[in-house]
Amino acid sequence: VSDPPNLARPPIGAALIALNALAEGEARALDFNADAHHWSVIVVRSEGRAYAYENRCPHAGLPLDRPDGQVTVDMLGFLVCSAHLASFRLTDGAYAGGPKAPGSRGLTRVKVRVEAGMVVLA
Numbered sequence: 001v002s003d004p005p006n007l008a009r010p011p012i013g014a015a016l017i018a019l020n021a022l023a024e025g026e027a028r029a030l031d032f033n034a035d036a037h038h039w040s041v042i043v044v045r046s047e048g049r050a051y052a053y054e055n056r057c058p059h060a061g062l063p064l065d066r067p068d069g070q071v072t073v074d075m076l077g078f079l080v081c082s083a084h085l086a087s088f089r090l091t092d093g094a095y096a097g098g099p100k101a102p103g104s105r106g107l108t109r110v111k112v113r114v115e116a117g118m119v120v121l122a
């Protein structure tokens with residue numbers, strides 16, 4: 001079963017952020033709004049590459065970022081959900097620790113590529 005299309009999600013090829021705007025090992029939440037629709041994505045830079053995930057924790061469906069919009073990456077380099085501290089690997093979103101919903105394997109990947117220094121939706 002797939003979700004209905006989210007009208008706030010930018011189209012394939014849309015630029016999300018410059019790769020160099022992210023520090024190595026940083027994860028950043030980006031929000032997009034269109035009318036009543038909202039789409040939030042976490043963009044990650046790890047070892048110079050870009051990865052992205054839906055900003056929705058598989059544990060209880062809450063946003064991964066903190067109320068101030070920052071995304072926690074712990075000292076071991078795992079992305080940590082702000083709600084109940086489940087953690088995920090930066091490079092594939094795999095579940096690494098903390099509370100887990102039955103059957104969940106990790107974050108929902110959003111396909112991106114780097115084009116002329118920009119992270120774009122693929």
Ligand code: FES
Pocket residue numbers: 057058059060061062081082083084085086098099
């Ligand atoms: S919603 Fe993320 S750990 Fe519970």
